[in-house]
Amino acid sequence: MHQHNMTRADLRKQIRARRKQLSDAFQQDASARLIRQLCHLPELETSHHVAVYLSTDGELSTRELIEWLWQQGKSTYLPVIHPFSTGQLLFLRYTPDTAMVQNRYGIAEPQLNKQLILPTRQLDLIFTPLVGFDASGHRLGMGGGYYDRTLVPWFKNRSGAKPIGLAHTCQFVEQLPIESWDVPLPKIVTPDKIWDWESNRLSQGQMM
Template sequence: MLKSAARKIFNEKRRAATAQERSRWDDLILIQFQTLPVPDIHTLFTYAAMEAEVNTDPIADYLHFRHPSLQIAYPVCDFETFTMQAVLSTADTPFILNRFGTPEPRMDGAEILPPEQIDLVVLPLLCFDEQGYRVGYGKGFYDKFLSDVRPDCIKIGLSYYEALDEIEDRNPFDVPLNYCVTPHRTYEF
């Protein structure tokens, strides 16, 4: 399937899902996530979910419980360069909506976490394939960012839907996932 077709299909599927369905799927994804062999980590880069995305709050809470000194960072996007920074956040960090409605931590005096210091990344996606390649929203923010993380950084996608056979129009700069967690199974690549 081509990325453009996948974006259309999976955006429609997510819009059609009810809040109750998404809430149940979020719970099932957390259960699946808890079975992953996550080593001792010190830094997590995750996203604050928009309305139709997998809720990452329970996953961040779970990882923080398992690793009490865990530092958690969230993306702040630059829409001129299609890049992003990992901004360290706490429970007290205020979040604002960017121009696309994505929650981001406020930058006032924020500390930036360099990509090479990140141990685990939780990524948003619309869909993914059996080889671990994801389809995002089409701006390349995450692939650009992931090109700077360490090779041993664990990359985990979260999806309400199972894998496609293949994304046919992958680019050389697309970075594959190590795992993708769905409500019904965990894929390892």
């Protein structure tokens, strides 16, 4: 497969198809193994406010992760499409009793309630969905740019919530076609391993 010649749209289609073929049993096993990996994530240990998302379209299931975060006593938040700031996300507190509605993409999200909004900069971690990722930590999103906009403060000056991608192993490609504005994620967690580019970049920086 010549990934270099494929457009982002082609790759998106191909990886989504690959992901959708995974069986329920595989998905269940993958989500249990993901939680085992996350037990070794130092950032999670020190985080109180954690944003996650409801999996859809063959994504690695986050249902078990959310329950586990609740058990760990973490305040958990879900993204909600901003009602009037185009392309922006809000993050609302999510508990077992949160009233849910469907957004324009048919994905469940908490019903808009000002009391439940936490300013994004007050989140500690944002578990970030992705369609594909490559060996440098670049992320291929769904194409809406919601998370790219949300993560600008972190990418620009490492302020605010730290993004960590979640993905199935089959979503890996050697090299994504990237744009000049694409910024790689510091870490991506799959059921098999924690991909950590941050410490590589730090050690390279110190050697210079």
